[in-house]
Amino acid sequence: MTALDADGALALELDRAHVFHSWSAQGALQPLVVAGASGCEVALADGRTLLDFSSQLVNTNIGHQHPRVTAAIAEQAGRLATVAPSHAVLPRGRAAEAILRHAPASFSKVFFTNGGADANENAIRMARLVTGRDKVLSAYRSYHGNTGAAVVATGDWRRVPNEYARGHVHHFGPYLYRSEFWATTPEEECERALRHLARVVEAEGPGSIAAILLETVPGTAGVLVPPPGYLAGVRAIADRHGILLVLDEVMAGFGRTGSWFAFEQHDVVPDLVTFAKGVNSGYVPAGGVLMSDAVARAFDDRVYPGGLTYSGHPLAMAAVVATIEAMEDEKVVENAARIGAEVLAPGLAALADAHPSVGEVRGTGVFWALELVTSRATREPVGPAAMGAVKAGLLDRGLLPFVQDNRIHVVPPCVVTDAQVARALAAYDAVLSELDATL
Incomplete structure (x- = not known):
């Protein structure tokens, strides 16, 4: 892990000492330390920048810091x-x-x-x-x-x-x-x-x-x-x-x-x-x-x-x-509709064609899910350990993901660009290739 800057180190220290996190066992938490954000990108206190395909909790529809x-x-x-x-x-x-x-x-x-x-x-x-x-x-x-x-x-x-x-x-x-x-x-x-x-x-x-x-x-x-x-x-x-x-x-x-x-x-x-x-x-x-x-x-x-x-x-x-x-x-809703129909839908369908771990792709606009399975025949969900590796792999490739159960939710801000979607699809492709190799 890259070293945090001084403010980031203090933020993590205070968080672990005093902040009680939702839906979590508290002892082993290691939250990302966020220093700033703009548009579809989040800057971390360790110097990395992540493409935000979680929209945080699927809420930053207009992007960060508009x-x-x-x-x-x-x-x-x-x-x-x-x-x-x-x-x-x-x-x-x-x-x-x-x-x-x-x-x-x-x-x-x-x-x-x-x-x-x-x-x-x-x-x-x-x-x-x-x-x-x-x-x-x-x-x-x-x-x-x-x-x-x-x-x-x-x-x-x-x-x-x-x-x-x-x-x-x-x-x-x-x-x-x-x-x-x-x-x-x-x-x-x-x-x-x-x-x-x-x-x-x-x-x-x-x-x-x-x-x-x-x-x-x-x-x-x-x-x-x-x-x-x-x-x-x-x-x-x-x-x-x-x-x-x-x-x-x-x-x-x-x-x-x-x-x-x-x-x-x-x-x-x-x-x-x-x-x-x-x-x-x-x-x-x-x-x-x-x-x-x-x-x-x-x-x-x-x-x-x-x-x-x-x-x-x-x-x-x-x-x-x-x-x-x-x-x-700025026609943001129209952009979400176009991105969904013309970029995400075909891009995610191509991932499903290429990766046997993708059981189903579904969604609309900038609201999609890849359901991951160990076998398309049985539709058995991918387990927690493998999904943890998927999440870590996406972070390593500069993508902030939304991972839930056996799914990757593809939920970027509504202002996302074609080029940013292409970056995300490349990250998904690489991580799914790693997952396929373990199944």
């Missing part, structure tokens, strides 16, 4: 650094207006939160209050955040040690590569997944269910783009029983899938939309709930029993406005 966003934060800090959410201030109104420019016509209100988890918390609360029902259905392959109801709505292992919230029921969503429904085509997977969901609704009692909460494209669970017709089918089930449809766009929204919201690609309009991450690329923490007019009107003469000290924080709101305006002016 000058319009950092300038907007600085300007707002000089004018009004903080204010209670009960007051009206221009950056909050402008942020809501900017977000709503890209929402369906039936939406005109935004409730701001500090991030994605509390966005989902509040969407669940709204659905329960509006319907007068309690249960929330969500998928086993999902992640909705690490707060009380959001983590229990989550389907993966992180739910299990945290199951303190009530009224949560899980079901299996579509995932053709590892189908729970013995499906062999996208059409079969869609039809059978919808039948399964309909049966869960019937078995739980439709009159007890407030909401179906889904990630439009499950992200951490594997970039599981739903088959055509699935989300429209979920919408129909919800409508049939007076259930609200809540789409979690925390990871998928604001350009990640090549459109402003992922649900635009699936011919569906939800009742509530949760967002965070890409709305301002995490420069200042922000999230929120987009409320359909029907939901918002329910609180015209009824107190909404929820709030946050930093709801609509001025610095975060200034960052939202600057991010969305920059993305509009």
Whole structure:
């Protein structure tokens, strides 16, 4: 390992002495020490520069240190650094207006939160209050955040040690590569997944269910783009029983899938939309709930029993406005769509053709996954030790990866260039060749 500079050494010393890291056993951690970043690159304190194909936690959609966003934060800090959410201030109104420019016509209100988890918390609360029902259905392959109801709505292992919230029921969503429904085509997977969901609704009692909460494209669970017709089918089930449809766009929204919201690609309009991450690329923490007019009107003469000290924080709101305006002016969402269709899709398909360890490639926009297997015949997932070697190999080749379970998630900022994708594909190719040799 290259020696750290003085600030980097101090940063690591203080981190290991005093910082408690999420989702980790603390004793053996050796975090990368980051000194700075720009665009799609991250500078480490040991002098290396890495191409960021993780977008950190799949949130720096506009890239690092975009000058319009950092300038907007600085300007707002000089004018009004903080204010209670009960007051009206221009950056909050402008942020809501900017977000709503890209929402369906039936939406005109935004409730701001500090991030994605509390966005989902509040969407669940709204659905329960509006319907007068309690249960929330969500998928086993999902992640909705690490707060009380959001983590229990989550389907993966992180739910299990945290199951303190009530009224949560899980079901299996579509995932053709590892189908729970013995499906062999996208059409079969869609039809059978919808039948399964309909049966869960019937078995739980439709009159007890407030909401179906889904990630439009499950992200951490594997970039599981739903088959055509699935989300429209979920919408129909919800409508049939007076259930609200809540789409979690925390990871998928604001350009990640090549459109402003992922649900635009699936011919569906939800009742509530949760967002965070890409709305301002995490420069200042922000999230929120987009409320359909029907939901918002329910609180015209009824107190909404929820709030946050930093709801609509001025610095975060200034960052939202600057991010969305920059993305509009610079055609960032269009770039994500083009990169996905013309560069990543063929490039990743070529990797799959060349490497038997790649079981499946799936994705859209700048939201892709390579699922790695020890055998294409058995589809046995590559194990943790081999995935650790994959991650280390990519870092050695100058790429900051997003590695999850037996997958490489290919999730660069939406501003990524063709040349940067070519560099990443070369790194993936080299590391997959090493993995193939061990299988």
